[in-house]
Amino acid sequence: MADLLAAYRHTTDNRAEIEASQVCGCCSCVAIFPPDDIVAWSGIDVSSFDDPESLTGGTALCPHCGREAVIGDRSGYRIEPGFLTSMNEAWFQRTIIRKPPPKT
Ligand SMILES: [Zn+2]
Numbered sequence: 001m002a003d004l005l006a007a008y009r010h011t012t013d014n015r016a017e018i019e020a021s022q023v024c025g026c027c028s029c030v031a032i033f034p035p036d037d038i039v040a041w042s043g044i045d046v047s048s049f050d051d052p053e054s055l056t057g058g059t060a061l062c063p064h065c066g067r068e069a070v071i072g073d074r075s076g077y078r079i080e081p082g083f084l085t086s087m088n089e090a091w092f093q094r095t096i097i098r099k100p101p102p103k104t
Pocket residue numbers: 026027028029030031062063064065066067069
């Protein structure tokens with residue numbers, strides 16, 4: 001649970017981390033793909049638009065579903081279906097399973 005919260009932060013403003021990753025996954029559609037597949041980024045600082053190489057910032061958009069839900073293995077998390085499914089359930093289906101409070 002705390003892990004999922006921490007991992008979620010890696011899905012935004014993650015351009016450098018994604019580009020340094022070997023493999024990425026999407027928490028929305030649970031696709032796994034190489035960072036090269038990502039063709040769109042949001043939130044890029046366009047003040048230096050004349051020089052695309054110097055663009056900073058940016059949040060990866062999933063090449064399959066277009067959502068800002070991409071995490072790379074450089075984040076320290078293993079990008080595998082079980083992990084992505086947990087993230088998907090927590091953030092997109094809103095079904096974090098909490099322990100029921102102890103009965104008194
Ligand atoms: Zn996706």
